Amino acid sequence: MLAEIAHDFYVGSNRFKNEKILKHLNVTSTMKKSITIKDIAKKLNVSTATVSRALRNSSEISKETKLAVIKIAKEMHYHPNLLARSLIKKSSKVLGVVVPTINRQFWSNSISGIESVAYKKGYKVMIFQSAESYQKEVEIVEILANSMVDGILIAFSKETQNYDHIEDLKERGIPVLLFERVCDSIPISKVTTDDFLGAKRIVNHLIERGKKRIAFIGGPLSLTVCMDRFLGYKSSLVENGIPFDQNLVIELSEFTTELSVIAFKNLWSSGESPDAVFCFADILALGVLAASKELGIKVPEDLAIAGFGNDDITKYVSPSITTMSQPSFEIGQLAAKLILKEINFEEKDEFEYKTEIVKPDLIVREST
């Protein structure tokens, strides 16, 4: 009798306490309480460890209790809390990805490549966009690191010239990999395209077509990838005995078709008349093509246009655009495989950073 009263009192008191807590946490009492292994344990009169073992398919448990636990877990609509698990396991089974934007084929494709490998190995992928902002990139990296992701894959924003945030990650023991937009100064896993050779190859092609005044439209040369393609362009000119002309080089502040249109128009009206343009990316080539149409320039007779990346669009515009194809999906796969290898490596100290360089292919179309 007394025990019953005591029990009632306890229950009542406990409910009151819970409501106070809930109120303070800004959670209404209408919110559904989530089921934990404690609830299951209580219902079955076993310990939480037993429940945990049953649900993890441990060997230290009898078949009957395991089945009983699983049955009750289903009945109670139990869902494991991944945060709690990650906290104690010190591993979230998540890869973080930071790209300038997902709004371009190269990036979305490479992300799909990363995902395809990650999923197979039981990892999830968190995607973040830096929007080409250095500050945002740093913020994102901090968030990812503080969220205990197991590894981070980064393609730098166009503004990024300081790599302290990457060094910090290494300092904290978090595996990092750079892809496509990389830097030279840090010993670290990398996956890139052979931009120098790719650029050289396609500019060679322009020269073979008889072009002699070849312009280059690119982005900030502080980006290694931009610089490499620029150097490839320059190298091709030199090797073919064509004088390099700084006036034919345009450094855009943004990678947009609109800006490319404006830049090319300026170049054309300035009296410098190129007979070909090699663009850092297809979306820029698209701008040159659009501008050419407006200006009544015949492509490829009066102006040959070459891009880089082999975006779908280059195939469908008219004239279709000559470009270097990059296996973006495979680049993503490679990157994921490489960082997973680092993550699951035993002696971190002895891990040897590898740089994978993927070869691009020349795709000749109507614009050259």
Place this chain on the structure above:
Amino acid sequence: MLAEIAHDFYVGSNRFKNEKILKHLNVTSTMKKSITIKDIAKKLNVSTATVSRALRNSSEISKETKLAVIKIAKEMHYHPNLLARSLIKKSSKVLGVVVPTINRQFWSNSISGIESVAYKKGYKVMIFQSAESYQKEVEIVEILANSMVDGILIAFSKETQNYDHIEDLKERGIPVLLFERVCDSIPISKVTTDDFLGAKRIVNHLIERGKKRIAFIGGPLSLTVCMDRFLGYKSSLVENGIPFDQNLVIELSEFTTELSVIAFKNLWSSGESPDAVFCFADILALGVLAASKELGIKVPEDLAIAGFGNDDITKYVSPSITTMSQPSFEIGQLAAKLILKEINFEEKDEFEYKTEIVKPDLIVREST
């Protein structure tokens, strides 16, 4: 003296224990131990609560200790563990987004819209791709829910016809919002385009151009958005006294340009000769355009082509493609605002679900 020995012993014993633990956790001792508030507390001889208060800018702490804590925190390179914080706060300040793919402008743009709003309110955004697979969509939703995200925004995969996973989320008290690819049967927040009206409008436009045999190329009609555009198409025909012909309706299994090319070629060679095609999406219109070129069909004279979505590419192909523009970025913003309102709503029971319907705009170009 004794105390010192005891201390040494304790330290030694402790290190040994730690190494055993580390070994078992499959973490080498070379791994950097991360700094926690405990470490800071120990160094300053204060409690962890004090450290926490100092770092959270609490009022219940003196200025001096606060500054001292912050100083040491910086010196020790402290980084807060977001998982631990989320676990006790029961809120991760993360929004989960599930889309069929990020590889199309509409989706990547709407995600950018979601992000722009979320960031301003202190929320992060986790992006997942279902790859048009129902099973993967369900898995992703489960992962997101189990990761304690504060809300989930979903655009259904093309396969999704069962909505139990959404009902489950509601059951668990997790705010969900559907956008673009929605369903009718669940009371829930939604953001969509006025697809019926949009389709009607652009088909009206084709009819105004004198077209009478207008084909429709779309996706699975189980998708509400597909069905709505189909109904708009049909409605326009009926209102304009044009007989509906089932032979002119193609239901694609995938949203790809390649498939659209094949489908249109089949349609054309089958003897059914449409004088116009209204495509569910721009990438499909692109396929029809490519096929037309191959087949030597004059656009728009012999065949008018209309798309939906106003992807960048529609502006740059030749002839440029008439389409309905969808404010994808704004749709994302709306969706984020709506779900954040639900997340921060006091009495969940009384929250009224809203359905925002965004109007698309007709953009007439050369293809019609």
Place this chain on the structure above:
DNA sequence: ACCGTAAACGTTATCGATAACGTTTACATT
């Protein structure tokens, strides 16, 4: 019958951070 052993569980500490609550101290009030 005795002991060793291993299966099958319970107990406790832990992950990192924070909320709830208790305690101390200084200072003001009457």
Place this chain on the structure above:
DNA sequence: AATGTAAACGTTATCGATAACGTTTACGGT
């Protein structure tokens, strides 16, 4: 001087799950 009060802290419980370790029980070997 006695009491009130609030600032500033420490202690403890908690979030949910799991690892480490201790304990019980049954069973086999000798």
